[in-house]
Amino acid sequence: MTAEGLWNFAASATTSLIISGIGWCLLERRANKSAKRSETFSLIAPSISLLSDIQELAESYFNAQADGCSNLHTNQVLEIKFHTKFDLLRTKFAQLEYRDIRVKRSQLIELRQAYTLHPIDSAVRYQNALECCLAIETELYDAFERRHNGKYKKST
Amino acid sequence: MSEVIMEHRIDVATDFSEFPFGRYSPDDGEFSGEVFRDKVLKRELDKLVEGDTLNVDFNGVLVGIGSSFLSESFGGAVSKGYIKKDDFLSILTITCKDDLYEEEIRKYIEEAQEPNE
Numbered sequence: 436m437t438a439e440g441l442w443n444f445a446a447s448a449t450t451s452l453i454i455s456g457i458g459w460c461l462l463e464r465r466a467n468k469s470a471k472r473s474e475t476f477s478l479i480a481p482s483i484s485l486l487s488d489i490q491e492l493a494e495s496y497f498n499a500q501a502d503g504c505s506n507l508h509t510n511q512v513l514e515i516k517f518h519t520k521f522d523l524l525r526t527k528f529a530q531l532e533y534r535d536i537r538v539k540r541s542q543l544i545e546l547r548q549a550y551t552l553h554p555i556d557s558a559v560r561y562q563n564a565l566e567c568c569l570a571i572e573t574e575l576y577d578a579f580e581r582r583h584n585g586k587y588k589k590s591t
Numbered sequence: 592m593s594e595v596i597m598e599h600r601i602d603v604a605t606d607f608s609e610f611p612f613g614r615y616s617p618d619d620g621e622f623s624g625e626v627f628r629d630k631v632l633k634r635e636l637d638k639l640v641e642g643d644t645l646n647v648d649f650n651g652v653l654v655g656i657g658s659s660f661l662s663e664s665f666g667g668a669v670s671k672g673y674i675k676k677d678d679f680l681s682i683l684t685i686t687c688k689d690d691l692y693e694e695e696i697r698k699y700i701e702e703a704q705e706p707n708e
Contacts, residue, residue, distance in 0.1 A: 507613075507618070507619065507620050510613070510619070511610075511612055511620070514612065514654075514655075514657055515654050517655075518654045518655030518657075519654070519655075521655060522655060522689075525689070525691075540691060540694060543691055544691060544694065544695050544698070547655075547657075547658055547691075547695070548658045548695075551657035551658045551659055552657075552658035552659050552662060553659065
């Protein structure tokens with residue numbers, strides 16, 4: 436083999452190696468991105484489910500008030516259920532924060548207030564409780580989109 | 592001789608109840624925000640002298656604390672005239688694993704109407 440042949444062989448081998456290296460990096464990066472995306476979504480799904488449970492609690496609160504069967508015992512049971520779900524929700528949110536998915540603290544306070552500041556004894560308060568849940572749900576999906584669908588800019 | 596500056600402390604679970612609930616008594620049971628404010632919080636507020644601070648510890652509370660309890664206790668202390676809003680905000684510290692409570696309590700104090708307002 437001549438020197439020119441050797442040179443050509445080495446050049447084409449290097450080019451092939453570089454191209455396959457770039458391809459491998461791109462695939463790896465895509466796989467990582469996809470894995471992170473599905474990990475994050477696997478935390479969002481139970482959070483949404485907890486928010487649905489909390490929405491159902493609002494209905495129980497409201498029905499108990501409307502049926503006139505609201506008493507100290509019922510109210511305490513409903514509030515304990517709310518706090519338990521709320522604490523669980525905050526644990527999920529703490530895990531999501533590590534993945535740059537954040538819910539505003541003011542929204543969490545508003546949610547607690549909607550359920551425990553006054554009894555849910557009117558359609559307006561019932562609607563407010565549902566809206567607080569929906570606002571957090573929307574915020575979660577928006578944050579997920581920003582983080583994983585290209586609209587995300589790392590905060591400084 | 593100068594007076595000793597003290598940190599007064601209320602441990603809600605031991606000094607009041609492990610399950611504080613609701614706004615008014617008797618409707619919301621015997622451990623409501625109203626009772627906490629009038630029987631426990633006021634007693635400590637009355638002891639305060641210049642430079643003292645007050646720490647309220649919620650860590651021993653078993654379940655979460657409802658907003659009605661917090662609003663009636665802390666906002667209510669201002670609206671009942673037990674302490675001035677600015678003084679309360681400067682002397683009060685909250686101990687709680689959940690830091691949302693401190694933010695919420697400060698909000699109730701800030702929003703409370705003083706009797707002469």
